[in-house]
Amino acid sequence: MAHASLDKRPSARKPESTGRPRAAVLLPLPFPGPFDYAVPPTLADLQPGDIVSVPLGRRTETGVVWDQAPTLPPEFMPPPMKPVSDGRLKPVIARLDQPPLPAALRRFVDWVAAYTLSPPGLVLAMALRTATTAPTAPATCWAIATPPTDLRDTPARRRVLDIASSDGPLPAAELARRAGVRTGVVRGLADAGALRAVVLRPPPPFAAPDPTYCPPTLGDGQGEAARSLRTLAGAGGFSVTLLEGVTGSGKTEIYLEAIAACLERGRQVLVLLPEIALSAQWTGRFARRFGTEPALWHSDLGPRLRRVTWHAVAEGSARVVVGARSALFLPFAELGLIIVDEEHESAFKQEDGVTYHARDMAVVRARLDHAPIILVSATPSLETLANVGAGRYRHLALTARHGGAAMPDVRTIDMRAHPPERGLFLSPVLTEAIQATMARGEQAMLFLNRRGYAPLTLCRTCGHRLQCPNCTAWLVEHRARRVITCHHCGYQEPTPPTCPSCHAEASLTPIGPGVERITEEARATFPDARLLVMASDTLPGPAATADAVARIARREVDLVIGTQIVAKGWHFPHLTLVGVVDADLGLGGGDLRAAERTVQLLHQVAGRAGRAEAPGTVLLQSYCAEHPVMQALVSGDFASFMHQEAEQRRPGFWPPFGRLAALIVSADTPEAADATARALGATAPRGDGMQVLGPAPAPLAILRGRHRRRLLLRARREIALQPIVRQWLERVTPERGARIDVDIDPVSFL
Structure with a gap:
């Protein structure tokens, strides 16, 4: 992201100067x-x-x-x-x-x-x-007052006054219940002046974290980084710091010390996590450090809790908020620190509605609130590393794991030399390693970033492929639920018993593995193992994720099988082997960041192994073990890989050395999409340091029933794209039924 100046400038919009306010x-x-x-x-x-x-x-x-x-x-x-x-x-x-x-x-x-x-x-x-919506209203309660001398005395009134004297103030209904009378008796005493009204506000919904509750014991490198971050958070003022550390180096414990320093200043803290599922283990670590849990903010919260949390943030009683990207828009009264954990994650990009990258906008929010911001990652994004190299961001690096734990031994399994049996997907080298791991009483993990049973289903008789009727995408079989579904629009139907095209029976064949298919193979290969599947289909929310993590920690699981959810910062002390079923997945296609994302994801997955005393091993099944991504993972030389990535992007002014803006045309008909896209292409901006690519059909040429075309504006870093795109859009009137969406700094190119 280009960090533009935030200097004040008079608004272009000025109301008429008149006498009427x-x-x-x-x-x-x-x-x-x-x-x-x-x-x-x-x-x-x-x-x-x-x-x-x-x-x-x-x-x-x-x-x-x-x-x-x-x-x-x-x-x-x-x-x-x-x-x-x-x-x-x-x-x-x-x-x-x-x-x-x-x-x-x-x-x-x-x-x-x-x-x-x-x-x-x-x-x-x-x-x-x-x-x-209004917050919880203050409650009117009743306490004892000096009874008037002419008060009529009755047994019912005496009981009310006794309860009010010993237990008050109490709401009228509760006071009447305890005294065993009707509420009219309470009202009568109030009218007579024997009871006085007391307005009680509800207690704060979130307990205040105690920065001195349980300070951690940190190693030398950790202690130095923690002191540096404490100084920044304690002093306040805008700054950006990258906290880079290998997996298991204690990054969370270190930035919790920055939170403690901010709390000591009496300021509020915002922590952004890329996935809601991460909040379960994170809040547990927070509670052990500060004695209470933070406020949460994400889409799974019910309406009442969202309302309570919003007002607690606005009033300042919610001191620490941990949430998804939308937490950036909460009305903090005294924001003093922002932390973006796993800052490299593409999940921070909001793709629908207002398209924004929460990491970049968090930097803007910190600047506007004059607060420090800490970006945390074991594999920082190339954009963040470029800002470090340019001197815009500070940099703290942790090169060793906490407690003396060693980094895992990463090796590739060449699938050309060690192929699985026909119809299977796990190499004998990997299955033997899993058997040996479980025989030692340790846990193993299989990772495949693909949901469902198979990504494609085709007919052996006629070759028909099951495709979504609304999108240019194959339907994914979910055998456990007996449905085929589109992961882009949500379309779903029961798995057909015959081919929809030629009606041949028992001819539909799954092509390729999904996590369900790997689970099926694992059950057959390791019949005595206790399996647990971690995917968005099997873990519908934070509570289910927390339960799964607890089962792993209690050693009730021998083999974990999961999608990218298992790559997030979990700490499984008894897990010593990670097997990546398809390490090449994600390297194909024309995605600018494919190699960078693959290294980041697989490095995070590898980081789950050997985080305690027992050493860890990571086995990558690959058909191209010589690929730079595989070599970087094996060597552990992340810095050299990112340097090579940067040098490949620099000559063509690709991010972070240039800027991108995507224009996505969508329409009810292909004709309207093509006409609007051609009009954009004909009026495209031209000039030194910029280039427009397209129009061309999007990789997902039909999405949710709408036909899509894309154009991409690429410019040198110093060129501001917004005025150029704004003027470009003013020159084009979309066809009827067509819409033009703009994505500044696109992450996805689908």
């Missing part, structure tokens, strides 16, 4: 900017950030009073909007009883919208959606 209100809808509303005398003290109710057409909407002069880089300034005359202004209806959106969050919304070329209202929706 007005406020700009941004609505969480796809409009190009805020609307002006008249401010009635009863709301004369409206301020930017206030959440208000306003009319829009014949309905009422919730919005936020917006700043008249947003802070944006010059190249990101939106086009000016035509001011509205006083006579056409509608008044603000009411100010809602909600915490206002902080100034830093409002600037962040403007920044994300401008950078991604998204309507600011759609970005605001990610920050505002939960705020439209």
Whole structure:
């Protein structure tokens, strides 16, 4: 990501200077900017950030009073909007009883919208959606007061007053229940002045973490890194630090010390994780360090807990939040530190709606909040390494595992020399290693980054392939559920008993392995082993993942079989062997980052082996053991591999040495998609240091029933893409039924 200046610049949009007070209100809808509303005398003290109710057409909407002069880089300034005359202004209806959106969050919304070329209202929706519901209201309770001298005494009233004196304050219903009377008796005592009302706010929903609760014992290298991060977090101010460390080096324990320093300053902390599943083990480690669990923020939270958490963040009582990428848009009152764990993960890229990379936007959020940010990874992205090399980011490196554990021995299995038996997928070399591992009482893991039973099913009789009716993709068989499904649009149908084309019976044949097929082979090969499958199909949420991790830790599992979920930072102390079923998977196709991603993923998988006393071994099944990716994994020389990757990208100005913007045309018909794409191609920007590739059919030429074409703008790093793309889009009117989506800094090229 190009880090543009955040210097202030007057807004291009200025309301008419008139005598009538007005406020700009941004609505969480796809409009190009805020609307002006008249401010009635009863709301004369409206301020930017206030959440208000306003009319829009014949309905009422919730919005936020917006700043008249947003802070944006010059190249990101939106086009000016035509001011509205006083006579056409509608008044603000009411100010809602909600915490206002902080100034830093409002600037962040403007920044994300401008950078991604998204309507600011759609970005605001990610920050505002939960705020439209009220928090838990304070409770009115009743306590004993000085009874008036003329109070009529009855046994029922005496019981109420005794309970109120000993147990109060209590809600009226609870006070009546304990006294064994009707609530009318309580109301009568209140009216008579014998009870006084006490408004009690509910207790904070999240206990405050104690930074002194259980400090860790760190080694020399760890202690030095922890002291450095503590200094940064304790001092505050914007800075970016890469914490790079080999798997098992204790990176989490080290950055927890930065969290402790931030908490000692009285500031809030945001920790971003790439996967919700990671939160289970992470929160356990956090609780052991700080004595309580943090607040969580992700899509699996129920509406009530989301509402409670949002307000706790806004009020400052949620001191530490760990969440997915959407947690970036929470209204932190006192944000003092951001941590992005596994910063290299592509899961941080939001592909639907507003397309943004949470790692890059986290750096922007930290800058706007004047807070340090720590990027954490064993295999940093090339973009982050380039920023380190340019001096924009600090760099802390951990080269040894914690507690003296050794790095695993990584070897390739040449599948040309040691092929599996016909119809199977595990080399005899790998199966023998698994047998020996389990015989020693240790655990083993098989990794294949492919869900389901088989990625392709075809008919042996006529060659027909089962394809999704809505996408240019094969249907994946899930034998356990007896369905075939599309992993792109979710289409699903029962597995057909005959070929849909020629109707031949028992002719459908699975091609290639998925994790279910490897499980089937493992059950047959290791009949006495206790197996556990870890995939998104078998672990539907954090609770199921936590249970699976606990079973592995209790040694109730001999062989773990999983997809990429097993590569995340789990600590399995008794797991000593990792077998990668298809190490070549992911190297094919035209993805710019294919080799980088494969190295990162397989390095993370390999890091699960030998994290305690027993040494670890990693076996990579490959048909191209001489590939640079395999050689890098075997040698452990990640730095040299990334240097070679960088040198290959530099001459063509590919990221991180250049910038990309993808334009994706989608339409109901291929004709509309082609016509719109041709119009974009004909009006494509031209100039020194930039090139437009395409239009061309997308690899997924049909997705969810819509026909897709792609264009890619590539430019030198110093060229700002946003104004160029904005002007380009203004020159083209999409065909009816067609849409143009923009992806700045694309990660996926499908």
